[in-house]
Amino acid sequence: MIYFTRFFKLGIGLAVAALISGCATSHNPADPFEGYNRAMFKFNDKVDQVALKPAATVYKNVLPSFVQTGIGNFFGNLGDIWTAVNNLLQGKLEEGMSDVGRVTINTFAGLGGVIDVASDAGLPKHREDFGQTLGKWGVKPGPYVVLPLLGSSTLRDTVALPVDISADPWVYVYPVNIRNTGIGARALDQRAGVLDASTMIEEASLDKYEFVRDAYLQRRQSLIHENGVKQSGGEEVNPASGDWETVESAPDKLSSNNTVNSSNLVNRDSTSPEATSDAVPAQQQSASQGMSSKTKPD
Amino acid sequence: MNILKKILAVAIAFGALSFAASASAAIEPPDALIKRISQEVLDSAKSDTGIQKGNRNRIRALVEAKIIPYVDFQRMTALAAGRYWRTATPEQQQRLSKEFRDLLIHTYSGALTEIRDQKLQMRPLRATPSATEVIVYTRVIQPGREPIELNYRLEKLEDGWKIYDVNVLGAWLVETYKGTFASEISKSGIDGLIKTLADKNRKLASGPVNSRK
Numbered sequence: 427m428i429y430f431t432r433f434f435k436l437g438i439g440l441a442v443a444a445l446i447s448g449c450a451t452s453h454n455p456a457d458p459f460e461g462y463n464r465a466m467f468k469f470n471d472k473v474d475q476v477a478l479k480p481a482a483t484v485y486k487n488v489l490p491s492f493v494q495t496g497i498g499n500f501f502g503n504l505g506d507i508w509t510a511v512n513n514l515l516q517g518k519l520e521e522g523m524s525d526v527g528r529v530t531i532n533t534f535a536g537l538g539g540v541i542d543v544a545s546d547a548g549l550p551k552h553r554e555d556f557g558q559t560l561g562k563w564g565v566k567p568g569p570y571v572v573l574p575l576l577g578s579s580t581l582r583d584t585v586a587l588p589v590d591i592s593a594d595p596w597v598y599v600y601p602v603n604i605r606n607t608g609i610g611a612r613a614l615d616q617r618a619g620v621l622d623a624s625t626m627i628e629e630a631s632l633d634k635y636e637f638v639r640d641a642y643l644q645r646r647q648s649l650i651h652e653n654g655v656k657q658s659g660g661e662e663v664n665p666a667s668g669d670w671e672t673v674e675s676a677p678d679k680l681s682s683n684n685t686v687n688s689s690n691l692v693n694r695d696s697t698s699p700e701a702t703s704d705a706v707p708a709q710q711q712s713a714s715q716g717m718s719s720k721t722k723p724d
Numbered sequence: 725m726n727i728l729k730k731i732l733a734v735a736i737a738f739g740a741l742s743f744a745a746s747a748s749a750a751i752e753p754p755d756a757l758i759k760r761i762s763q764e765v766l767d768s769a770k771s772d773t774g775i776q777k778g779n780r781n782r783i784r785a786l787v788e789a790k791i792i793p794y795v796d797f798q799r800m801t802a803l804a805a806g807r808y809w810r811t812a813t814p815e816q817q818q819r820l821s822k823e824f825r826d827l828l829i830h831t832y833s834g835a836l837t838e839i840r841d842q843k844l845q846m847r848p849l850r851a852t853p854s855a856t857e858v859i860v861y862t863r864v865i866q867p868g869r870e871p872i873e874l875n876y877r878l879e880k881l882e883d884g885w886k887i888y889d890v891n892v893l894g895a896w897l898v899e900t901y902k903g904t905f906a907s908e909i910s911k912s913g914i915d916g917l918i919k920t921l922a923d924k925n926r927k928l929a930s931g932p933v934n935s936r937k
Contacts, residue, residue: 632904633904640900669848673759673762673766673846
């Protein structure tokens with residue numbers, strides 16, 4: 427019993443110390459666990475460097491691209507089932523039904539999902555998980571959390587993760603060695619898809635941890651709040667609606683076709699309202715100094 | 725004398741007219757501007773094998789001609805530095821803007837070498853004509869992949885619209901650098917941040933433009 431209370435006290439002491447040191451290094455209120463997160467980020471980065479990234483590079487360079495596309499499409503199709511459920515849970519009927527259509531078309535007309543015929547048929551891919559659904563329902567993201575091997579997350583999304591995992595059809599595949607091979611292939615395919623992007627992060631960031639965190643939190647926000655961003659003209663702009671016009675190589679007149687047609691949209695493009703509201707005062711504050719120095723060429 | 729006066733008046737009137745005409749023609753609408761420079765950059769990058777192979781001079785020339793004139797790096801840097809910007813001397817502000825600009829140009833140059841069969845789509849701008857700040861929404865379509873959202877914040881200055889923030893896949897550039905800038909500055913001051921950026925730029929400059937290949 428005495429040992430127990432001693433351990434307990436020691437535990438409290440350590441927790442307090444961790445909190446204090448955490449506060450000392452943390453500048454971002456969304457990241458109270460920065461000390462732990464940085465350590466885990468470093469670990470993940472190391473694993474990526476020595477194992478995942480080299481393997482994904484081989485995957486990308488060795489496998490014919492149609493095989494890679496097939497693998498990506500196959501697992502993408504399985505993922506679309508859960509995306510459909512989440513879109514419906516979020517009340518986005520149009521997107522949800524489009525996803526149901528995607529799975530149906532790709533499974534039966536696309537050789538079990540290997541060929542993404544639905545995208546060509548005008549049903550674009552969406553990506554929704556249970557964390558986004560909770561966010562839509564009003565659950566706040568909570569602190570930023572770096573998960574072992576899985577990387578950036580938030581407390582809310584970590585809580586939602588077991589639901590996502592149990593909703594992944596592939597985890598029920600038997601025998602286990604096929605299941606594990608599939609999980610490995612999917613991980614490689616996903617890593618291979620962001621090889622260029624990860625090099626760019628490497629180049630662009632001063633502090634990779636902060637860069638990834640701050641970009642991730644914004645992106646997550648923008649995925650959940652697909653509602654509008656206010657233009658300074660006063661008009662509400664909803665990035666998820668409106669026609670997309672393809673810019674051709676030959677210069678032509680910019681059309682101003684304002685017909686709303688959201689069915690052929692990928693519904694993920696949105697700017698974070700938080701980022702916007704946060705950026706605005708800073709703009710105003712710097713506008714006065716900005717003006718005086720604007721005549722100066724860089 | 726009278727005739728001379730008349731000629732002079734007519735000349736001045738014409739001068740004023742043509743000046744007014746050129747001034748209004750110079751202000752290109754923000755969406756047209758984004759469309760034009762995107763198009764020019766895409767076309768150049770697709771047709772120029774030197775750029776695709778990572779020829780530093782060719783990339784630099786393209787960026788300097790097509791991009792830099794339309795970006796307000798000073799404001800971009802001021803926003804990223806946030807409240808610290810006011811504490812910097814004009815000289816520090818200038819050096820910070822320069823280093824930040826070089827870092828962004830390097831990153832952008834790497835992306836340029838990736839352009840092959842991408843296509844650009846944009847949404848028609850719906851802002852009032854009196855607006856001085858707008859967001860232009862575009863996305864890059866690449867075969868077999870999800871589109872990449874690419875949005876621009878622009879401000880209207882006397883010499884035209886200027887880009888001062890870019891959003892890639894939902895994350896604003898300024899916002900993403902803000903945290904890093906703040907912690908660098910609070911750790912080692914404005915000069916420390918300038919030095920970190922300069923070191924980073926030197927390291928990047930010694931490597932290939934595109935370290936991906």
